[in-house]
Amino acid sequence: MASQALVSSPAGIAGALKAGRVRIAVVGLGRIGLPTATMFAQGGAIVSGVDIDPAVVSSVTRGVCHFEDEPGLGELMSKVVAEGKLKGFLEYAESVSQADFIVISVPTPVDDTKVPDYSAVRSAAQAIGRSLQRGSVVIVESTVGPGTVEEVVQPILEKESGLKAGSEFGLASCPERSDPGSIMKNMVNVPRVVGATTPQCCDVVAELYKAAFGVKVVKLSSPKTANAVKLTENLFRDVNIALANEFALLFEKLGIDTIEVIDACATKYNFMPHYPGSGVGGPCLPSNPYYLISEGLKVGNIPYIIRLAREINDRMPDHVVELALEAMNDIGQTAKGAKVAVLGAAYKPNVRDVQLSPVEKICDRLRGMGSSLRIYDPMFKDEDVFGIRVSASLEEAVKDADCIVIGTAHDEFRRADPNILKALAAKRAALVDSRQVFDPESVRRAGFAYRGVGRANTASL
Amino acid sequence: MASQALVSSPAGIAGALKAGRVRIAVVGLGRIGLPTATMFAQGGAIVSGVDIDPAVVSSVTRGVCHFEDEPGLGELMSKVVAEGKLKGFLEYAESVSQADFIVISVPTPVDDTKVPDYSAVRSAAQAIGRSLQRGSVVIVESTVGPGTVEEVVQPILEKESGLKAGSEFGLASCPERSDPGSIMKNMVNVPRVVGATTPQCCDVVAELYKAAFGVKVVKLSSPKTANAVKLTENLFRDVNIALANEFALLFEKLGIDTIEVIDACATKYNFMPHYPGSGVGGPCLPSNPYYLISEGLKVGNIPYIIRLAREINDRMPDHVVELALEAMNDIGQTAKGAKVAVLGAAYKPNVRDVQLSPVEKICDRLRGMGSSLRIYDPMFKDEDVFGIRVSASLEEAVKDADCIVIGTAHDEFRRADPNILKALAAKRAALVDSRQVFDPESVRRAGFAYRGVGRANTASL
Numbered sequence: 038m039a040s041q042a043l044v045s046s047p048a049g050i051a052g053a054l055k056a057g058r059v060r061i062a063v064v065g066l067g068r069i070g071l072p073t074a075t076m077f078a079q080g081g082a083i084v085s086g087v088d089i090d091p092a093v094v095s096s097v098t099r100g101v102c103h104f105e106d107e108p109g110l111g112e113l114m115s116k117v118v119a120e121g122k123l124k125g126f127l128e129y130a131e132s133v134s135q136a137d138f139i140v141i142s143v144p145t146p147v148d149d150t151k152v153p154d155y156s157a158v159r160s161a162a163q164a165i166g167r168s169l170q171r172g173s174v175v176i177v178e179s180t181v182g183p184g185t186v187e188e189v190v191q192p193i194l195e196k197e198s199g200l201k202a203g204s205e206f207g208l209a210s211c212p213e214r215s216d217p218g219s220i221m222k223n224m225v226n227v228p229r230v231v232g233a234t235t236p237q238c239c240d241v242v243a244e245l246y247k248a249a250f251g252v253k254v255v256k257l258s259s260p261k262t263a264n265a266v267k268l269t270e271n272l273f274r275d276v277n278i279a280l281a282n283e284f285a286l287l288f289e290k291l292g293i294d295t296i297e298v299i300d301a302c303a304t305k306y307n308f309m310p311h312y313p314g315s316g317v318g319g320p321c322l323p324s325n326p327y328y329l330i331s332e333g334l335k336v337g338n339i340p341y342i343i344r345l346a347r348e349i350n351d352r353m354p355d356h357v358v359e360l361a362l363e364a365m366n367d368i369g370q371t372a373k374g375a376k377v378a379v380l381g382a383a384y385k386p387n388v389r390d391v392q393l394s395p396v397e398k399i400c401d402r403l404r405g406m407g408s409s410l411r412i413y414d415p416m417f418k419d420e421d422v423f424g425i426r427v428s429a430s431l432e433e434a435v436k437d438a439d440c441i442v443i444g445t446a447h448d449e450f451r452r453a454d455p456n457i458l459k460a461l462a463a464k465r466a467a468l469v470d471s472r473q474v475f476d477p478e479s480v481r482r483a484g485f486a487y488r489g490v491g492r493a494n495t496a497s498l
Numbered sequence: 499m500a501s502q503a504l505v506s507s508p509a510g511i512a513g514a515l516k517a518g519r520v521r522i523a524v525v526g527l528g529r530i531g532l533p534t535a536t537m538f539a540q541g542g543a544i545v546s547g548v549d550i551d552p553a554v555v556s557s558v559t560r561g562v563c564h565f566e567d568e569p570g571l572g573e574l575m576s577k578v579v580a581e582g583k584l585k586g587f588l589e590y591a592e593s594v595s596q597a598d599f600i601v602i603s604v605p606t607p608v609d610d611t612k613v614p615d616y617s618a619v620r621s622a623a624q625a626i627g628r629s630l631q632r633g634s635v636v637i638v639e640s641t642v643g644p645g646t647v648e649e650v651v652q653p654i655l656e657k658e659s660g661l662k663a664g665s666e667f668g669l670a671s672c673p674e675r676s677d678p679g680s681i682m683k684n685m686v687n688v689p690r691v692v693g694a695t696t697p698q699c700c701d702v703v704a705e706l707y708k709a710a711f712g713v714k715v716v717k718l719s720s721p722k723t724a725n726a727v728k729l730t731e732n733l734f735r736d737v738n739i740a741l742a743n744e745f746a747l748l749f750e751k752l753g754i755d756t757i758e759v760i761d762a763c764a765t766k767y768n769f770m771p772h773y774p775g776s777g778v779g780g781p782c783l784p785s786n787p788y789y790l791i792s793e794g795l796k797v798g799n800i801p802y803i804i805r806l807a808r809e810i811n812d813r814m815p816d817h818v819v820e821l822a823l824e825a826m827n828d829i830g831q832t833a834k835g836a837k838v839a840v841l842g843a844a845y846k847p848n849v850r851d852v853q854l855s856p857v858e859k860i861c862d863r864l865r866g867m868g869s870s871l872r873i874y875d876p877m878f879k880d881e882d883v884f885g886i887r888v889s890a891s892l893e894e895a896v897k898d899a900d901c902i903v904i905g906t907a908h909d910e911f912r913r914a915d916p917n918i919l920k921a922l923a924a925k926r927a928a929l930v931d932s933r934q935v936f937d938p939e940s941v942r943r944a945g946f947a948y949r950g951v952g953r954a955n956t957a958s959l
Contacts, residue, residue, distance in 0.1 A: 065839075183752055228765040255762045258755065262762075265754045269745055270763040273738075273770075276803070280737055283801050284730055287790070290797040291644055293726045294719065301716045301723075301730040304689040305675055329748070336751040340744050342737070342810065345802055462699040465921055 040172040042137035043207040044238070046052050047244035052188070054081035054248050061085070062136035065179070066093050066125065068320070068390075069213045070142035072110050072194025072220045073178065077140075080119035082248025085127045085132030096127035106389040111222035133168035138245060141165070141190075142178045142213070147324040153182060153331050155189060162190045174207030176242055180321065182328035183268070186210050191234070194320035202234050209233035209242040210260035212267035217319065218388040230265035235309045265461055271325040277311040278322075279346035282353055285313030285491030294411075295491030296473055299377035313491040315444060316353035316395030316473035318384025322394045323350070351488070354398035357471045360488035361403065362487035364467035367427060367486035370439050373407035376463070380431070381472070382414040382422045383446025389416035396444035397423050397472075403442075411438070415449045435461045445470040454485035501633040503598035504668040504698070508705035513814045515542035515709050522546070523597035526640070527554050527780070529851075530674045531603035532563070533571055533681045535637065538601075539578035541710025546593030546959070547586045551824065558586035562788040566878060567850040570682035594629035599706060602626070602651075605675070608785040614643060616650060621652045627658025632636035635668030637703055641782065642788035644722035644729070646669050650693070663695050669696035670703040671721035673728035678780065679849040689714035693724035722782035732786040733804050738772040739783075740807035743814055744772030746952030757934055758951030774952040776857030776905060776932035777814035779845025784808070784854045805820045814951070818932045821949035822864065822903055828947035831900050834868035837924070839899035842906025842933070843875040844882045850877035851868050857905035858884050860932075864903075872899070874944035876910045896922045902946075 045053070053059050057253060058081045063074035066088040078084040088094050093236055096103050100118035102111035113196075117123045126132050131325050133139055143157035158179055160249045165175060184471040191202045201207040211231045215223035216345075230248045233239035243254040257263050277396075285295045295313055303310040317323055326343045333340045365375055382393035391397065400423045404410055410425055413434035428434035431449065435441060435458055445452060451474055459466065470492075480487045488494050499519075504724055506514070519541045522536035535558075541543040550553050557564050557724055561579035563572035578584045579649035587593050594600055604618035611805040618642055626636060630956075634654060638647050652663045652741055663669040672692045690707045693714055694700035704715040704837075742760065749756045761877035764771040787804045794801050815874050828907050845855035852858065861884045865871055871886055874895035878888045892910065896902060896919055904911060912935055920927065929946040941948045949955050 048611050086826040183749075183754055199607050227767065230765075253765070255765055257758060257762060261752065262758055265745075265749060265752070265759045269759050270766050270769045273741065274768065276737070276741055278507070280734065280803050283803050284726075287794050287797070287799045287801055288644075288726060290598050290799050291722065291726075291793060293644055295717060295721050297723055298726045298730050299719060301691045301727040302734070304714070304716055306688065306692075307735065307770075308731045309768075332752060336748070336752050338748045340739050340748055341806055342744050342803060345806060349803065426944075463850045 039138045039170050042174045042241060043172045045241060050241065050244040050250035057081060057083060057374065059083070059138070060136045062087060062132040062139045062154055064139065064141050064165065065143035065157070066097055067090060067142065067144060068104060068107070068217055069113065069178065069215060071097070071104065072107065072215070072224060073142055073213070074123055074453070075110060075114045075117055076224050077249050078122035079113055082249060083241060084117075084121070084123045085136065087129055088125065088127070088131050091127060094125035094127050097123070100359050101106060106218060106387065107220050113221070129164040130168045133165050134170055136173060138174050138302045139165050139169070140176045140178055144320070145181055145328070147327045151327045153328050154423040155181060155185060156184070157341065158190060159193060161191040163197055166194040167192060169198040169200060169206055171205050174209065174238060174242060176209045176211050177251070177260070178211055178213045180212055180267050180325060180328065181264055182332040183265040184332060186260035186264065187234070203238070207233060207235070207241065209238055209240035209261065210235055210263035211242060211246065212263055214270070215266065215367045217390060218385065221477040224250055225252055228255050230257055230263045230266045232257035232260045233486050234260065268325055268329045271321050272329060274311070274325055275317060275322045276342055277309070277313070278317055279349040281311045281313040282349050285460045288491060289494055292493045294477075294493045299478050312473060314353065315357045315399060315490065317350045318392060319390065320392050321498040323347070354395045355402070357399050357404045357442065357490065359467060360490065360494070361440055361469045363468065363494075364469055364488040368439070368465040368467055370465070370467070372403055375408045376437055377408040377410050377440045377442060378402050378434040379410060379412045380434065380441060380443045380450055381447050382412050382427075383445045383447070386446045387416070387448060391422060399442060399444060400425070414445065415447055432461055435498040438462045438466060440467040440469065443468070443472055443474050446474050455480045455485065457485040459485060500631050500885055500890060501598040503635045503702060504633045505508065506702060508701040511705040512709035518544060520544070521598070521600060521705075521831050522599045523548060523600045524595040525626065526602065526604035526618075527558055528603065528605060529565060529568070530639065530676060532565065533568065533676070533685060534569055534601060534603055534674070536571065536575045536821045538710050539583035540574055542860055545584045546597065547584060548588070548590055548593050549586065550588070552588060555586035555588050558584070559835060567604050567679060568681050574682070574957045578873050580713055589623040589688075591629045594626050595631055595694065597634060600626050600630070601637045601639055606640050606642055606789070607779070608788045609703045614789050616646060619646070619651060620654060623654040624658055627655045628760065628859070630655060630659040630661060630667055632666050634663055635670065635699060635703060637670045637672050638721070639672055639674045641728050641754060641786060641789065642725055643793040644726040645793060647721035648695070649727065649815060663840065664699070665871070668694060668696070668699035668702065669721065670699055671724035672703060672707065673724055675728065675731070679846070685711055686713055689716050690817055691716045691718055691727045693718035693721045695721065725822060727785055729790045732782050733790060735772070736778060736783045736787055736811065737803055737807040738770070739775070739778055741811040742772045742774045744812050747817065749952060750955055753954045755938075755954045775814065775933060776818045776860060776951065777853040778811045779853060780851065781818070783800050784811070796811045815856045816863070818903065818930060818951065819863045821951065821955070822901055822928065822930045825930055825947045825949040826901050829900070829926040829928055831926070831928070833864055836869045836900040837898060838864050838869045838871050838901045838903060839862070839895040840871060840873045840903045840905050841895065841911050842904060842908050843873050844877055844906045845907070848877070848909060852883055860903060860905060861886070873930060875906065876908055893922055899923045901928040901930065904929070904931045904933055904935050907935050909937045916941045920944040920946060
């Protein structure tokens with residue numbers, strides 16, 4: 038059952054979508070794959086969502102979204118499932134063999150030694166290759182190092198299918214550029230970047246995303262260029278956060294408030310503000326740099342700044358612990374025996390995700406030194422996080438605490454009053470703010486021994 | 499003759515300026531000092547410009563501007579001099595003793611070992627201190643490390659004047675944030691940042707700039723905070739250019755066009771584009787990082803990324819030479835004996851300034867290897883640059899050249915046609931573009947052996 042996708046006229050795609058004549062298989066129904074499948078279905082395609090996790094497939098089939106923190110996703114997904122436009126599958130064969138486009142959206146983590154682990158991409162490519170039909174187009178959305186699509190994915194697909202990329206099936210990179218918590222918004226607002234092995238295939242894929250998502254598309258000269266774009270924009274963030282952290286560490290010692298500095302810099306036209314904190318977490322920023330470092334090592338060209346930025350960001354949790362020890366020292370309290378309330382476990386505000394969250398390292402070290410930990414995070418209720426039962430409320434976590442560590446800038450914490458926290462906490466208590474949730478003066482006035490990442494902490498001595 | 503500046507009501511400053519009752523001494527009439535003096539005079543102040551160079555003082559007194567490349571400066575300066583609002587002085591005593599505000603705008607370079615050289619600031623502070631009157635306000639506009647105003651300038655002023663900063667004279671930092679070539683525009687558009695030793699003095703200085711320049715002012719908690727702002731915003735640029743260079747060096751080896759990548763990244767809301775090149779020059783970016791590194795070393799806190807960025811940017815001229823050798827190799831030409839036309843000597847486009855220009859290093863190395871060099875730069879006519887007489891025209895420089903190296907993206911070069919350059923050059927010729935002046939394909943089509951910083955150079959082999 039050959040597909041016409043590769044040889045179709047790009048101009049005809051919008052019409053084919055509207056007529057329900059485009060079939061898409063999305064492989065991987067995670068935080069990106071599920072919204073992608075949903076958006077393609079909403080755009081008119083008949084979508085098969087393939088995942089190796091039976092629980093995920095079953096919830097998709099029932100129209101129940103397994104992410105609670107993506108505004109707009111749950112409703113839209115239920116709708117397209119109810120309309121019969123999106124179905125879940127555990128097996129590849131039927132979905133792939135009928136699909137005009139097969140989208141790979143599987144995780145690409147790094148292992149413990151920071152080496153990229155493309156095993157999910159390889160497995161997906163093998164399974165897809167076995168059922169791939171002439172004329173179909175494979176699109177890699179997963180974030181990979183530049184060259185991985187050409188040198189890893191393409192040979193597997195060609196070997197398994199017996200077909201040739203370019204002439205017999207299409208192969209493109211269209212890396213997702215969405216930010217967890219804002220994915221549905223980003224999918225229609227942030228232009229897509231597409232690179233393919235042939236210009237014709239690039240045109241077709243560009244037209245598909247334009248028509249289905251209503252989004253702008255930037256056409257690039259190759260898959261590796263598209264993957265380089267994805268990494269470059271994420272590494273820009275990681276490096277600039279590391280730079281903010283570097284300023285913070287120095288300015289703390291010079292008695293300068295880094296936040297005051299950065300806010301003032303932001304009044305200049307050619308500055309973009311990034312803020313210091315306890316480090317960088319989540320599925321992208323802590324791992325993406327290693328995809329590029331790995332490609333760099335292969336050609337003998339180590340990206341120094343990028344590697345250094347990783348190391349600086351990875352050490353920030355230790356700095357937060359140092360500030361906690363210092364603040365507790367002010368009130369004559371050791372970490373051993375201290376009741377420490379950690380507010381926020383997620384790696385970023387208002388997201389239910391603790392993947393590589395720097396807060397975990399903070400908790401581990403304080404626990405290792407003998408502190409008694411409570412964690413409160415409004416995104417996690419009645420469950421364990423970092424091996425600790427999450428407190429039922431902010432009040433419960435803070436009650437009688439010797440030290441409060443703010444780990445995540447959730448909205449609930451921004452609305453909290455330092456005076457009320459102080460009334461709940463122990464008579465002498467410390468507060469460490471790693472995320473600029475509170476104005477330092479308001480915390481000091483409330484009576485806390487205060488430390489903040491990047492703040493003029495010596496001013497409180 | 500005591501001044502009322504320090505104890506004046508900030509609200510009254512606009513009126514006093516309009517009535518011609520505010521006297522300002524600007525110390526240092528360089529690229530920043532002269533526009534500053536001119537703008538204050540235009541804003542209603544009676545301004546004395548003090549400089550140690552008799553030629554500068556004489557030209558200011560005659561109303562002749564010694565910068566040709568600052569749009570809007572020459573006309574405005576002639577006007578305020580003709581109106582008697584700006585005069586040049588070699589001596590400090592009269593100007594300073596009569597001034598309500600004394601602005602320090604002297605150079606702060608780094609020495610050969612990258613140690614900040616504040617000798618001009620110290621000398622100015624000494625001379626100002628000797629004539630400083632009770633109630634006057636000293637404003638440091640020069641870029642210095644955070645703490646330099648409090649720990650270097652303040653003690654000198656206090657010792658020489660016998661007055662106390664804060665209560666008997668005002669002391670503030672208001673670092674300039676202008677970009678050479680756009681200074682007159684920046685002075686009215688880019689908000690000023692002010693930090694002073696007392697809040698009252700900060701208010702007065704903020705009001706002075708607001709009223710005289712018509713610019714927004716951000717008030718900060720201390721002079722060192724203001725100096726940190728200036729350094730942070732410039733270091734952000736230096737680091738991000740180094741990051742672009744790091745991407746360029748790697749992407750060249752991976753056969754990816756860095757410019758295509760960066761332009762695509764720029765379509766994302768949280769990315770700011772910076773481009774690779776032959777390095778970083780001028781009076782600010784190559785030296786500013788060392789002011790902060792120097793303060794960091796004092797407190798045992800080395801800013802790693804910032805230092806690394808300097809090293810990466812400083813090595814880029816060597817990379818341009820490497821590309822030139824490679825391109826000449828393609829046409830069977832050694833550097834020894836090659837006629838090389840270097841287009842552009844200035845450190846940035848459309849500015850008459852070769853201060854720390856990376857092009858000088860490129861010229862030095864090629865000359866050292868035995869190339870015969872011509873330089874053409876439309877901003878320099880009938881004079882020597884880097885010890886070479888500048889060619890009278892682009893055509894003269896390029897005629898029979900074996901290799902063309904584009905060092906600066908002057909508008910004249912952007913308008914040039916690679917085909918015409920090829921017709922002028924030697925039969926077999928190379929072209930190295932360090933500043934993305936030409937589209938790589940157009941240069942290759944014209945028949946050059948091409949290399950560009952950050953380009954997919956291997957594609958031409």
